[in-house]
Amino acid sequence: MSDGGSNPYRHPFVRWLEKRLPIISFVEHALKGYQVPKNLSILWTSGFIAGFMLVVMIITGILLAMHYVPHPDHAFDSVERIMREVNFGWLIRYLHANGASLFFLVVYMHMFRALYYGSYKSPREVLWIIGMIIFLVMMATAFLGYVLPWGQMSYWGATVITNLFTAIPWIGDSILEWLLGAPYVGAPALNKFFALHYFLPFLMFLLVFIHIWALHTNGSNNPTGIEPKTAEDTLPFHPYYTVKDLLSIAGFMVIFAFFIFFAPNFFGEPENYIPADPMVTPAHIVPEWYFLPFYAILRAIPDKLGGFVAMISSILVLFVLPWLDRSKVKSCTFRPIFRALFWVFVLDVLILGWVGAKPAEGHYIGIGQWATAYYFIHFLILVPLVSRFEKPSGLPDSLSAYYRDKGCS
Amino acid sequence: MNSSRDELSDTGKKRRDFITLTATAMGGVLAGSIAWPLLQSMNPAADTLAESVTEVNLAPILSGAALTVIWQGKPVFIRHRTDREIAEAVDAPLSTLPDPQEDKARVQKPQWLVVMGICTHLGCVPLGQKKTEPRGEYGGWFCPCHGSHYDTSGRIRKGPAPTNLVVPPYNFISDQLIRIGREE
Numbered sequence A: 001m002s003d004g005g006s007n008p009y010r011h012p013f014v015r016w017l018e019k020r021l022p023i024i025s026f027v028e029h030a031l032k033g034y035q036v037p038k039n040l041s042i043l044w045t046s047g048f049i050a051g052f053m054l055v056v057m058i059i060t061g062i063l064l065a066m067h068y069v070p071h072p073d074h075a076f077d078s079v080e081r082i083m084r085e086v087n088f089g090w091l092i093r094y095l096h097a098n099g100a101s102l103f104f105l106v107v108y109m110h111m112f113r114a115l116y117y118g119s120y121k122s123p124r125e126v127l128w129i130i131g132m133i134i135f136l137v138m139m140a141t142a143f144l145g146y147v148l149p150w151g152q153m154s155y156w157g158a159t160v161i162t163n164l165f166t167a168i169p170w171i172g173d174s175i176l177e178w179l180l181g182a183p184y185v186g187a188p189a190l191n192k193f194f195a196l197h198y199f200l201p202f203l204m205f206l207l208v209f210i211h212i213w214a215l216h217t218n219g220s221n222n223p224t225g226i227e228p229k230t231a232e233d234t235l236p237f238h239p240y241y242t243v244k245d246l247l248s249i250a251g252f253m254v255i256f257a258f259f260i261f262f263a264p265n266f267f268g269e270p271e272n273y274i275p276a277d278p279m280v281t282p283a284h285i286v287p288e289w290y291f292l293p294f295y296a297i298l299r300a301i302p303d304k305l306g307g308f309v310a311m312i313s314s315i316l317v318l319f320v321l322p323w324l325d326r327s328k329v330k331s332c333t334f335r336p337i338f339r340a341l342f343w344v345f346v347l348d349v350l351i352l353g354w355v356g357a358k359p360a361e362g363h364y365i366g367i368g369q370w371a372t373a374y375y376f377i378h379f380l381i382l383v384p385l386v387s388r389f390e391k392p393s394g395l396p397d398s399l400s401a402y403y404r405d406k407g408c409s
Numbered sequence B: 001m002n003s004s005r006d007e008l009s010d011t012g013k014k015r016r017d018f019i020t021l022t023a024t025a026m027g028g029v030l031a032g033s034i035a036w037p038l039l040q041s042m043n044p045a046a047d048t049l050a051e052s053v054t055e056v057n058l059a060p061i062l063s064g065a066a067l068t069v070i071w072q073g074k075p076v077f078i079r080h081r082t083d084r085e086i087a088e089a090v091d092a093p094l095s096t097l098p099d100p101q102e103d104k105a106r107v108q109k110p111q112w113l114v115v116m117g118i119c120t121h122l123g124c125v126p127l128g129q130k131k132t133e134p135r136g137e138y139g140g141w142f143c144p145c146h147g148s149h150y151d152t153s154g155r156i157r158k159g160p161a162p163t164n165l166v167v168p169p170y171n172f173i174s175d176q177l178i179r180i181g182r183e184e
Helices: A012-020 A023-031 A042-065 A075-084 A089-117 A125-147 A152-167 A172-180 A187-218 A237-262 A289-300 A304-319 A336-356 A363-389 A399-405 B010-040 B083-091
Strands: A035-037 A234-236 B054-057 B066-071 B074-080 B112-116 B139-143 B148-151 B156-158 B170-174 B177-180
Touching: A012 A023, A023 A237, A035 A237, A042 A089, A042 A187, A042 A237, A075 A089, A089 A125, A089 A237, A089 A289, A089 A336, A125 A152, A125 A187, A125 A289, A125 A304, A152 A172, A152 A187, A152 A304, A172 A187, A234 A237, A289 A304, A289 A336, A289 A363, A304 A363, A336 A363, B054 B066, B112 B177
Parallel strands: none
Antiparallel strands: A035 A234, B054 B177, B066 B074, B074 B112, B139 B148, B148 B156, B170 B177
C-alpha cells in the first residue's frame, strides 16, 4: 500500500483516488505483488471456483427471492410459477439448485486437497479453521434452502433434522420451539428459514474474505508441502494463476452447463415435486448427496442423543486436525503410510455416503457402523500414531530441488 | 487525562479499576437486556401458541377402525380398539416396555385410544391408521423412517424411538364427542 508521497500512478483521477482511498494499489498488491509457489496443480484452483460459485449462488438466489413466497400455502406453487411463468425462471432455479450440488463438490475437492497436502498444518491452522467455519455455515445454508420449495422431502427433511435437537437433554424441546417459532414445522419455520437462508451467504462472503486474508498472510501451500525459500520457488499470482483459475473455471462451467441443460434434476429427489403433506411421511427420507456421509454417521448409533453427538463430532474432529497430525512433513507425497491411510479414508467416506442413501436395515446397518467407527479411528488413533512414527521418504531440500531431481525444469 | 494505569496513585488505580469494572458490568447487563427480547422474538408468537381446540365426533369410527385429525398443525390418531387390542395392551408385562406405562394411564375409556401421530424418534408420522398399512410387530403403528414399532396402546416396543406416543390433553364432552386441547 502506498501513501500520498509515493503515489505510483500517472492518471490524475487514479492519483486523486489513491491519495484518499488506496484501493487500486491494494488490489494490485494482492494480485501482482502476491508471490505464489510456482508448482500449484489444478487442485489449487478449487478455492477460486468455490468463491465463484458463492457469487453465482448469491446472484441467482437474489433473483429467485424476487418471485418466491415463503408461506406454506404458496411456497410450492411460487417455485412452480418460477419454473413455468417467470422469464428464464427455469434457468435461474436450475442454476441455483444444481449450483448447490456443484458448490459442495468443489468445496469437498478443496477440503480433500488440503487433507492430502497437509494444508491445515502450521502456520495455516487458523486458515483451516476459518475454512471449517465456512463449511458449517454452508451446510446450514444448504439445509435451509432445501426446505424452501416445500415439497415432501423439504418438509420431512426439515422435520427429521430439526427434531435432532430434541435429543439434547432438558432444553432440547425449548430449542426446537425456538428454532421453529412453533411446536411444529409450519409457517413460522418456513418464513424464518427463508430469512436465514438469505442472510447466511453474506456471512459466508465475509468469512471468505477473512479466509483469504489468512491465506495471504502465509501464502498458499503447494504439492510438495515445502515452504518457498527463494524467488526461484514462486511466481506472481497475476497473470500466472489468474489465467490458471480462469482456465479451470472454463472447464468447470462445461460440467455445470451439462447438468443445467441436460440433467437438471440429476441431483434432485422426485419426491420433492410432491407438495409438502404434514399427514404423510415419505417411505424413505434421504438428504441431498452432500449430507449422506454425515447422515450415515447419525444413523449408525442406535441411540438418539448418541447419533446426534457422533454426527457433530465427525465435523468437529476436523477443527482439531492440525493438532492431531503432529508430523512436520505436510505433503502426502513424502509420507507413504499417511498417503495409504488417506485413500482408505476417502474410500471410507464414500462407503458412508453410499450407506447413507440406503434404508437403515439389514447389512447396511453393520456396514454403516464399521465405516463410522473407522472414520473416528482414522482421525483419533491412526493420524496421531502415524505422524509420530512415520519416516518421511525422499524429502528434498527445497521446492525447486524436488522438480530438478525429477528432471522437470 | 490519558495517563496510563501505572502512572496513577494506588487510590487512583482502585478508582479506575472500579470504574472499568462497573462500566463493563453495566455494558454486559445492557447487552443482555437488548439480546433477550431479540432472542424471544424467535419463540412461538402468541397466536401460534394460543391453544386451539379440535372437537371430534367419534360415532362414525367403527370398532377396529381409526381416524386421523389435525390438532395444532399436527396429526392426532384416534383408534376405536377391539376387545382383543385392549386385552393385548393391558396384558403386556411392564418389564418388557422401553418406556413403562400402564394402558389405563393412557386412555380415558378403554375402547378409545387418542395419541399424537408423531413418532417420538424424529417426528415422522407412523403407519397403521389404515388396515392396509403395516402396523408393526405389536399391532399398533410402525414408523417407516427408522423402524419403530408401537403397540395397541401407542407404546414404543421396538426400534430407536425413546418414548411412547404422546397422549394429548382431551376430554369427553359426551359419549361420542371429544374435545382435544387444554382441559378446562
